[in-house]
Amino acid sequence: MRIYGILSTLVCGTLLAASTLVGAEAQTKKLSDDQMAHKDCLGCHINITPGIVKQHLDSPHANTKRAEEEVRCHDCHGQEHTTMEDFAKAAMPTAETCGECHKKQMKQHKSGKHNLGWMVMKSQIAWHGQPGSITEQGYRGCSGCHKIGEKGLLGVTDGNMGEITHDGGKEASYYRYGNAQCDACHTRHSFKKSEAKDPRACSNCHMGFDHPQWEMYTSAKHGVVWGIEGHEEDSRAPTCQSCHLMEGDHEVRTPWGFLGLRIPTKENVLALIDVAPSLKDPLTKLAAALPTGNYMDVDDDPQWTFDRALILQAAGVLDASLQPTERFVEIVVQAQAARGPEEFNTIRTQMKANCNKCHSKGFVDSHFKASDEIIKAADHEFAKAIQAVQGLYRDGILRVPEGWKYAPDLLQYYDAKTKIEQELYLIMLEYRQRTFQGAFHASNDYMHWYGWAPLKTAVNTILEEEKKLRAEHQAKK
Ligand code: HEC
Ligand code: HEC
Ligand code: HEC
Ligand code: HEC
Ligand code: HEC
Ligand code: HEC
Ligand code: HEC
Ligand code: HEC
Missing domain, CATH: 1.20.850 (Hydroxylamine Oxidoreductase; Chain A, domain 2)
Known part of the structure; x- marks a missing residue:
C-alpha cells in the first residue's frame, strides 16, 4: 500500500513537472496524444510492474535536459498495446530502436566486436551440440552472454561463404526478449551512463573459465587502486572502459583478440x-x-x-x-x-x-x-x-x-x-x-x-x- 502511494505521488509529480516544463501556455491546453499515451502506460503499469515505472522515472530518459526530448514508454515499446489483455502487441526494442536517438553510439557498437558476439558463438560446433534450453530459449550459458551480439548475421553456418549479410530480422523474430544489445551495459530501465562506466558492468560476462578479465583486473594493481580509492569515475587507475572504450568509443576490439592469434602474413x-x-x-x-x-x-x-x-x-x-x-x-x-x-x-x-x-x-x-x-x-x-x-x-x-x-x-x-x-x-x-x-x-x-x-x-x-x-x-x- 505504502509503496503504491509513494509511486503514484511520483508518477503524478513527474507528469506535473513535465507539463510545467513545456511552458505556462501548454499548461492550459490539454495533454498531447503522446503525453496521454504515456500517462496510460504509467497509470496501469504502476500496478503491473511498479519497479519498471520507478526506474524509468528516475532515469535520464524521464529527466532530460530539454523537456520536449523526454523519452516515454511508447518510444521504445510502441502504442499497439493498451489493455490488460493485449500485451503481446507491445514491441520489444532492438539496438536500432536506441539508435534512432543515439546514432553515434549505435554506429560505433555495430562496427565493433560486440556486435559479432552472436554470430561468433554460432560458428562453434560446441554450441550446436547442446540442448535448446542451454543454447536458445531462456538464454542460459553461451547465449546469455553472447546476446550482446546482433542476431541474423549470416555466415558459413547459414550457408553463406562470402561477406556477412543480414536476414532482415528473421532470426531476431524467433526471440521475444534479448534483442536489445545496448542493455548489456546500460541496464533497463535506468539506462545510465554512470553504470556503464563502472568496470563491474563488464564483470558478468568477462569473467571465469576462458576470459577472467574481471578477476585479473581486480587482482592487478590497476583494479586494486580503483577499489581502494572508492570506485571513482575519474580514478587515478584505469578501468576496463578507459582502456577499451577510450573517449567513449563503443567500437571494442583488441590487437590479439580473445584467442591470442594473428593472421599469418x-x-x-x-x-x-x-x-x-x-x-x-x-x-x-x-x-x-x-x-x-x-x-x-x-x-x-x-x-x-x-x-x-x-x-x-x-x-x-x-x-x-x-x-x-x-x-x-x-x-x-x-x-x-x-x-x-x-x-x-x-x-x-x-x-x-x-x-x-x-x-x-x-x-x-x-x-x-x-x-x-x-x-x-x-x-x-x-x-x-x-x-x-x-x-x-x-x-x-x-x-x-x-x-x-x-x-x-x-x-x-x-x-x-x-x-x-x-x-x-x-x-x-x-x-x-x-x-x-x-x-x-x-x-x-x-x-x-x-x-x-x-x-x-x-x-x-x-x-x-x-x-x-x-x-x-x-x-x-
Ligand atoms: C490497462 C493496463 C495496461 C496499460 C494501459 C498498458 N499496459 Fe503494458 N502490460 C499490461 C499487462 C497486464 C502486462 C502483462 C504483465 C505480465 O505479464 O506480468 C503488460 C505488459 C507490458 C510489456 C511486456 C510485454 C511482454 O511480453 O513481456 C510491455 C513492454 C508493456 N506492457 C508496455 C506498455 C506500454 C508502452 C504501454 C503504453 C503504451 C502500456 N504497456 C500500457 C497492462 C497495461
Ligand atoms: C529507452 C527505451 C525504453 C523505454 C523508454 C522503456 N523501455 Fe521497457 N524495455 C526496454 C528494453 C531494452 C527492454 C528489454 C527488451 C528485451 O529483452 O529484448 C524492455 C523490457 C520491458 C518489459 C519486459 C521485460 C521485463 O523486464 O519485464 C516491460 C514490462 C517494460 N519494458 C515496460 C516498460 C514500461 C512500462 C515503460 C515506461 C515506464 C518502459 N518499459 C520504457 C526499453 C525501454
Ligand atoms: C526517443 C529518443 C530516445 C530513444 C529511443 C532512446 N534514447 Fe537514450 N537518451 C535520449 C535522450 C533525449 C537522452 C538524454 C539527453 C540529455 O538530456 O542528457 C538520452 C540519454 C541516454 C543515455 C545517457 C544517460 C546518462 O546517464 O547520461 C544513455 C546511456 C541512453 N540514453 C541509452 C539508451 C538506450 C540503451 C536506448 C535503447 C534501449 C535509448 N537510450 C533509447 C533519447 C533516446
Ligand atoms: C560468462 C559469459 C560467457 C559464456 C557463458 C560464454 N561466453 Fe563466449 N565469450 C564471452 C566473452 C566475454 C568473450 C570475449 C572474451 C575475450 O575476448 O577475451 C567470448 C568469446 C567467445 C568466442 C571468441 C570470439 C572471438 O572473436 O575470438 C567464441 C567463439 C565464443 N565466445 C563462443 C562461446 C560458446 C560456444 C559458448 C558456450 C559453449 C560460450 N562462448 C560461452 C562470454 C561468454
Ligand atoms: C560494452 C558496454 C556498452 C554497451 C554494449 C553500450 N554502451 Fe553506451 N556507454 C558505455 C560506456 C562505458 C559509456 C560512457 C562513455 C564515456 O563517457 O566514457 C557509454 C555511454 C553512452 C551514452 C552517453 C554518451 C554521452 O556522452 O553522454 C549513450 C547515449 C550510449 N552509451 C548509448 C548506447 C547505445 C545506443 C548502445 C547500443 C547501440 C550502447 N550504448 C551500448 C558502454 C556501453
Ligand atoms: C553481456 C555480456 C558482455 C558484457 C556485459 C560485456 N561484454 Fe565484452 N564481450 C562479450 C562477448 C560475448 C565478446 C566476444 C564477441 C566477439 O568476439 O565477437 C566480447 C568482446 C569484447 C572485447 C573484444 C575482444 C577482442 O576480441 O578483441 C572487448 C575489448 C570487450 N568485450 C570489452 C568489454 C568491456 C570493457 C565491457 C564493459 C564496459 C564489456 N566488454 C561488457 C560479452 C560482454
Ligand atoms: C589513468 C592512469 C593509468 C593508465 C592509463 C594506465 N596505468 Fe598502469 N598503473 C597506474 C597506476 C596508478 C598504477 C599503480 C601504481 C604504480 O605501480 O605505478 C599502475 C601500475 C601499472 C603496472 C604495475 C603493476 C605492478 O604490479 O607493479 C603495470 C605493469 C602497468 N600499470 C601497465 C599499464 C599498461 C600496459 C597500461 C596501458 C594498457 C596502463 N598501465 C595504463 C595508472 C595507469
Ligand atoms: C590498463 C588498461 C587495461 C585495463 C584496465 C583493462 N584492460 Fe583489457 N586489455 C588491455 C590490453 C593491453 C590487452 C591486450 C592488447 C593486445 O591484444 O595487444 C587487453 C585485452 C583484453 C581483451 C582481449 C583478450 C585478452 O584478455 O587479452 C578483453 C576481452 C579485455 N581486455 C577486457 C577487459 C575487461 C573486461 C577489463 C576490466 C575488467 C579490462 N580488460 C581491463 C588493457 C586493459
Whole structure:
C-alpha cells in the first residue's frame, strides 16, 4: 500500500513537472496524444510492474535536459498495446530502436566486436551440440552472454561463404526478449551512463573459465587502486572502459583478440619454406591468400609461425595440407577472431598512447614486449602437445570419431573422446588464455599459477599419456 502511494505521488509529480516544463501556455491546453499515451502506460503499469515505472522515472530518459526530448514508454515499446489483455502487441526494442536517438553510439557498437558476439558463438560446433534450453530459449550459458551480439548475421553456418549479410530480422523474430544489445551495459530501465562506466558492468560476462578479465583486473594493481580509492569515475587507475572504450568509443576490439592469434602474413609463411623445404608447394599456395606487412612489436620467427600453424590446424582452421578451411572463412574472416597487420598496428598504437597518459614509453613498451613473448612461449609448449596428439592419429593409435571432420579438433571442446584430448582442450581454452590475458592485464597470479603452471602440467601429462598409449598399442600388436 505504502509503496503504491509513494509511486503514484511520483508518477503524478513527474507528469506535473513535465507539463510545467513545456511552458505556462501548454499548461492550459490539454495533454498531447503522446503525453496521454504515456500517462496510460504509467497509470496501469504502476500496478503491473511498479519497479519498471520507478526506474524509468528516475532515469535520464524521464529527466532530460530539454523537456520536449523526454523519452516515454511508447518510444521504445510502441502504442499497439493498451489493455490488460493485449500485451503481446507491445514491441520489444532492438539496438536500432536506441539508435534512432543515439546514432553515434549505435554506429560505433555495430562496427565493433560486440556486435559479432552472436554470430561468433554460432560458428562453434560446441554450441550446436547442446540442448535448446542451454543454447536458445531462456538464454542460459553461451547465449546469455553472447546476446550482446546482433542476431541474423549470416555466415558459413547459414550457408553463406562470402561477406556477412543480414536476414532482415528473421532470426531476431524467433526471440521475444534479448534483442536489445545496448542493455548489456546500460541496464533497463535506468539506462545510465554512470553504470556503464563502472568496470563491474563488464564483470558478468568477462569473467571465469576462458576470459577472467574481471578477476585479473581486480587482482592487478590497476583494479586494486580503483577499489581502494572508492570506485571513482575519474580514478587515478584505469578501468576496463578507459582502456577499451577510450573517449567513449563503443567500437571494442583488441590487437590479439580473445584467442591470442594473428593472421599469418605472406612474409611469415614464405620464411617457413627455408626451414621446411618439403612444404614449399602448400606454403606458397597458402601465402597467396594472405595479407602482407609486419606486426609492430612482435618478434616473428619461423618457429613461432610454425607453432601457430599447428594450433590453427588443430582448430580445423587450416586443413592437413595447411590450406584455409570453411572455418577460416567463418571464424577468422567473417567473425573477425584474428587481425591482420594493419588493424593490429592501429589498435596497438592507440592502446599504447593511452597507457602513455600515466606511464613512460619505455615502461609501456617493456610491458607489451614481455606479454607478446609470453604468447610465443605458450604457443611453443602448446605446439609440442598438439604434435604428440597428431602423431597418435597419424599412426592409427587414435581413430577419428564418427562425424568429426578434423582430428584432433580443439573446437569439439569437452566433447573430446580421450583424456589426452581433454587436456589439449584445457590448454587451449583455459591455461593458454589465462597465461597471456593475465600478462596483458598485469595479474601475476593469473599469468603464472592459473596459466603457465597448469599449462606446463598439462603438456607433461599429454607427453606421458602419449608414451603410455604407444606402449599399449605396441603390446596389442
Ligand atoms: C490497462 C493496463 C495496461 C496499460 C494501459 C498498458 N499496459 Fe503494458 N502490460 C499490461 C499487462 C497486464 C502486462 C502483462 C504483465 C505480465 O505479464 O506480468 C503488460 C505488459 C507490458 C510489456 C511486456 C510485454 C511482454 O511480453 O513481456 C510491455 C513492454 C508493456 N506492457 C508496455 C506498455 C506500454 C508502452 C504501454 C503504453 C503504451 C502500456 N504497456 C500500457 C497492462 C497495461
Ligand atoms: C529507452 C527505451 C525504453 C523505454 C523508454 C522503456 N523501455 Fe521497457 N524495455 C526496454 C528494453 C531494452 C527492454 C528489454 C527488451 C528485451 O529483452 O529484448 C524492455 C523490457 C520491458 C518489459 C519486459 C521485460 C521485463 O523486464 O519485464 C516491460 C514490462 C517494460 N519494458 C515496460 C516498460 C514500461 C512500462 C515503460 C515506461 C515506464 C518502459 N518499459 C520504457 C526499453 C525501454
Ligand atoms: C526517443 C529518443 C530516445 C530513444 C529511443 C532512446 N534514447 Fe537514450 N537518451 C535520449 C535522450 C533525449 C537522452 C538524454 C539527453 C540529455 O538530456 O542528457 C538520452 C540519454 C541516454 C543515455 C545517457 C544517460 C546518462 O546517464 O547520461 C544513455 C546511456 C541512453 N540514453 C541509452 C539508451 C538506450 C540503451 C536506448 C535503447 C534501449 C535509448 N537510450 C533509447 C533519447 C533516446
Ligand atoms: C560468462 C559469459 C560467457 C559464456 C557463458 C560464454 N561466453 Fe563466449 N565469450 C564471452 C566473452 C566475454 C568473450 C570475449 C572474451 C575475450 O575476448 O577475451 C567470448 C568469446 C567467445 C568466442 C571468441 C570470439 C572471438 O572473436 O575470438 C567464441 C567463439 C565464443 N565466445 C563462443 C562461446 C560458446 C560456444 C559458448 C558456450 C559453449 C560460450 N562462448 C560461452 C562470454 C561468454
Ligand atoms: C560494452 C558496454 C556498452 C554497451 C554494449 C553500450 N554502451 Fe553506451 N556507454 C558505455 C560506456 C562505458 C559509456 C560512457 C562513455 C564515456 O563517457 O566514457 C557509454 C555511454 C553512452 C551514452 C552517453 C554518451 C554521452 O556522452 O553522454 C549513450 C547515449 C550510449 N552509451 C548509448 C548506447 C547505445 C545506443 C548502445 C547500443 C547501440 C550502447 N550504448 C551500448 C558502454 C556501453
Ligand atoms: C553481456 C555480456 C558482455 C558484457 C556485459 C560485456 N561484454 Fe565484452 N564481450 C562479450 C562477448 C560475448 C565478446 C566476444 C564477441 C566477439 O568476439 O565477437 C566480447 C568482446 C569484447 C572485447 C573484444 C575482444 C577482442 O576480441 O578483441 C572487448 C575489448 C570487450 N568485450 C570489452 C568489454 C568491456 C570493457 C565491457 C564493459 C564496459 C564489456 N566488454 C561488457 C560479452 C560482454
Ligand atoms: C590498463 C588498461 C587495461 C585495463 C584496465 C583493462 N584492460 Fe583489457 N586489455 C588491455 C590490453 C593491453 C590487452 C591486450 C592488447 C593486445 O591484444 O595487444 C587487453 C585485452 C583484453 C581483451 C582481449 C583478450 C585478452 O584478455 O587479452 C578483453 C576481452 C579485455 N581486455 C577486457 C577487459 C575487461 C573486461 C577489463 C576490466 C575488467 C579490462 N580488460 C581491463 C588493457 C586493459
Ligand atoms: C589513468 C592512469 C593509468 C593508465 C592509463 C594506465 N596505468 Fe598502469 N598503473 C597506474 C597506476 C596508478 C598504477 C599503480 C601504481 C604504480 O605501480 O605505478 C599502475 C601500475 C601499472 C603496472 C604495475 C603493476 C605492478 O604490479 O607493479 C603495470 C605493469 C602497468 N600499470 C601497465 C599499464 C599498461 C600496459 C597500461 C596501458 C594498457 C596502463 N598501465 C595504463 C595508472 C595507469
